[in-house]
Amino acid sequence: MSQVPLLEVEDLAVSFATRAGRVPVLDQVSFRLNKGETVAMVGESGSGKSVTAYAMLRLLDRAGRVDRGGVRFAGADLLALTDSEMADIRGREVAMIFQNPRAALNPTRRVGDQIGDVLSRHGAVPGHQLRARVVELLDQVKIPDPARRARAYAFELSGGMCQRVMIALALACSPALLIADEPTTGLDVTTQAAVMALIRGLAKSRTMATILITHDLALAAEQADRVIVMHAGHIVEDAPTAQLFAHPRHPYTRALLNATPKTSGALDDLQAIPGGLPDLSGPDVPPCRFVSRCTQPIDACSRDPLPRLVEGERRVACHRPLEAA
Amino acid sequence: MIPLLDVAELEVRFPVRQKAGLARRTPSFVHAVDDVSLTVAAGETVGLVGESGCGKSTLARTLCRLIDATAGSIRLEGREIVDTHVRRAAKAPWRGDIQLVFQDALDAINPRMTAFQAIADPLKRLRGVRSGPELTATVTEVAASCGIAETLLGRFPHQLSGGQRARVGIARAIACRPKLLVLDEPTAALDVSVQVVILQLLARLKRELGMSYVFVSHDLNVVRMFCDRIIVMYLGKIVEIGPADEVFRHPRHPYTRALIQAIPSGIPGAAPQAVIEGEAKSPIDPNPNACRFVGRCPNEERRCSEAAPPFVSLSRTHQARCHLLRGSE
Numbered sequence: 138m139s140q141v142p143l144l145e146v147e148d149l150a151v152s153f154a155t156r157a158g159r160v161p162v163l164d165q166v167s168f169r170l171n172k173g174e175t176v177a178m179v180g181e182s183g184s185g186k187s188v189t190a191y192a193m194l195r196l197l198d199r200a201g202r203v204d205r206g207g208v209r210f211a212g213a214d215l216l217a218l219t220d221s222e223m224a225d226i227r228g229r230e231v232a233m234i235f236q237n238p239r240a241a242l243n244p245t246r247r248v249g250d251q252i253g254d255v256l257s258r259h260g261a262v263p264g265h266q267l268r269a270r271v272v273e274l275l276d277q278v279k280i281p282d283p284a285r286r287a288r289a290y291a292f293e294l295s296g297g298m299c300q301r302v303m304i305a306l307a308l309a310c311s312p313a314l315l316i317a318d319e320p321t322t323g324l325d326v327t328t329q330a331a332v333m334a335l336i337r338g339l340a341k342s343r344t345m346a347t348i349l350i351t352h353d354l355a356l357a358a359e360q361a362d363r364v365i366v367m368h369a370g371h372i373v374e375d376a377p378t379a380q381l382f383a384h385p386r387h388p389y390t391r392a393l394l395n396a397t398p399k400t401s402g403a404l405d406d407l408q409a410i411p412g413g414l415p416d417l418s419g420p421d422v423p424p425c426r427f428v429s430r431c432t433q434p435i436d437a438c439s440r441d442p443l444p445r446l447v448e449g450e451r452r453v454a455c456h457r458p459l460e461a462a
Numbered sequence: 463m464i465p466l467l468d469v470a471e472l473e474v475r476f477p478v479r480q481k482a483g484l485a486r487r488t489p490s491f492v493h494a495v496d497d498v499s500l501t502v503a504a505g506e507t508v509g510l511v512g513e514s515g516c517g518k519s520t521l522a523r524t525l526c527r528l529i530d531a532t533a534g535s536i537r538l539e540g541r542e543i544v545d546t547h548v549r550r551a552a553k554a555p556w557r558g559d560i561q562l563v564f565q566d567a568l569d570a571i572n573p574r575m576t577a578f579q580a581i582a583d584p585l586k587r588l589r590g591v592r593s594g595p596e597l598t599a600t601v602t603e604v605a606a607s608c609g610i611a612e613t614l615l616g617r618f619p620h621q622l623s624g625g626q627r628a629r630v631g632i633a634r635a636i637a638c639r640p641k642l643l644v645l646d647e648p649t650a651a652l653d654v655s656v657q658v659v660i661l662q663l664l665a666r667l668k669r670e671l672g673m674s675y676v677f678v679s680h681d682l683n684v685v686r687m688f689c690d691r692i693i694v695m696y697l698g699k700i701v702e703i704g705p706a707d708e709v710f711r712h713p714r715h716p717y718t719r720a721l722i723q724a725i726p727s728g729i730p731g732a733a734p735q736a737v738i739e740g741e742a743k744s745p746i747d748p749n750p751n752a753c754r755f756v757g758r759c760p761n762e763e764r765r766c767s768e769a770a771p772p773f774v775s776l777s778r779t780h781q782a783r784c785h786l787l788r789g790s791e
Contacts, residue, residue, distance in 0.1 A: 327513060354728065358726070400728065405662075409659040
C-alpha cells in the first residue's frame, strides 16, 4: 500500500440547498484508489454514491456545494482547478459512463460525431484521422458494422448498443480513471454480462482504474477488487472484496448481504432492513446515521463521533463492529 | 381438474406501419407472442423470464385482457375470455378475477387519486361497492393486509416512498379478491432492502388468499426463489418450461443456459460469466422455418435454420423447444 494512489478523496463533505435549508449529505467521505484498481461503490438509492462521483468531477448541480475536503487526482487538487483546467481533465483523464445511455447521448446528433467531439476537444487525433479513429473505437467496443453505426442516432440503437457507444465515448482518450455509474441497470442479464466483460477487458489492457457504482452486490462481488459500502452519505465500510463478503464488519454491510437474493437459498432466508435512510435535514442527525436501523446499537452511537477503525486493508466506521471471522 | 388458467396456442401480432412511398407489399407484423400454450394451477406461481423484447410483458397484458390476441384461447376456470374485446373486457364479470400489478406504481396509479381512492376504485367499478362505511371498511382492511398504515391512505402517490407505493399498487390489485394476479416486474424499481419486504408480502398474501401468480421478471434469482414453475421466452416463443428448481439446476435449452450463466454469482472473484454474443433478431416477420435462436446459439446445426424446432418433453413437467434435445418419453 506504499504506492502513491491515483485518486485520494479526503474528508469530503457536500451539502444541498433545499426549501428546508441546507442539508448536509456527504460527510467525511475519504477513500483511495490505486492505478488499475477496480472499486465498487454500493448502497441503497440515496446513499450518496453518485453524489460522491459528481462532486469529484465537479458536476454537482447548482444546489450542491462542496463544504469541505479535497480530491487529489494524479497529483492535482481537482477542487482547486479553474473551470477550464477541469474541463481539460474531464473526458481525457477521468471519464464517466452514465446510467441511462440513451438519455446521456445527444438525441439530435450522430453517435460517431459525438465521439469525434471528445477526440477533437482534447486534440487526441489530427482532424483527418478523426473519422477512422471513431470507427476504430466503435470496433473496440464490439459494435458490429462500426462504420455504419457511427452514422446512427441514439434512438436507432438498442440499449446495449447505446451503452457500448457510451463506453467508446468514455474511453476515447484512454482515461486513467473511469467512473461507471450503474452502467448495466436496465439492461438484460445477458447484455449486462457482455458490457461488464467489455469494461473489465478494456480496463485491464489499459491499466485503467474503475469506480463501479452499483446497487447490485452480486455484480460488485464479481467485478471489484475492493468494495466501498455507503449509507446516508457516510462510507461505513471499505474492504477487499473477498474479506467484505466473507466477514462483513459493519451491521449495514451484513444487512445488505442478507437482503440480496442469491443463486441459492429460499425467500424466507432473506431479511429486510428495517426503517429507511434518516432525515438529514433535521437538527439532530446522530453521528452514526445507521443507528435507528441497527440491530445492536449502543449509547455511544448516537452520542460520540463516528470512529474510523483501520484493520489491515479494511476500514469500518462503527462503534460496535461485528466480530471478525 | 381444470386448471385456473389454460392458454392454448396464443398469438399476438402487431401490424407494422408501411413506409410511405414503398410499393404496397404484403403487410408486416411484429410477432410479439407466438404459439404460446401454458397452464396455471390454483395456488401456483409461474415465472415468466426472457430478455426485453421477448414478449413477456405483452403476454402478461394479453392474459389480463388489456391487449387483444390475434389467435388462440385463454380460459379462466374453463370460461373462454379471449373473444371479449378489450373495451368490453374492462366491464366483464370476470374482470375482478384477474388483476395486474405494474412495474412502477408511480406511473400506474392515477396521480390525482389518494391511496384510499386508488384502492377503492376497483371495488366500486368491479364489485359495485358504494361509497360509505362498507367501502371504507374494506379499503382499510385491504390496506392493512398490505401493511399500509391508515395515516397514509390520504396521501397522493408522489407523497409516498417507493415501497409504500408498491404496497398501494398491490392493495389495489387484490382489493377485488382476484383468483389470478399478474405481476409485471413488481420490484424492479425498488432497492434490495425494500424488495425483500415486498416479495415476502406477496408470498404471504398468496398463502392467505389462495391466489395464483404469473410473475414477470428479469431478475432470475428472484424468480428462482419465488416461483414454482418457470417459462423462458425468446422472441415471442416459449423455449423452455419446467419446475423452477429443475430449470435452474439443469437448463436444457441453450438460451436458458446462457441466461442462467449470465446471472452474477455474487462470489468474489468468480470467473467471468459465459457470454452469448449479439442481440436477438428482429421480431418482424421472423422466418417460420427456423429456430429463432439461430445466429446466437453456441450449438447451432444446419437443421436449425431449416425447420422450426419442436417441443421436446424432457420429463412429464419439463419441455424445451430445441432440435438438439432428445425426449425422455
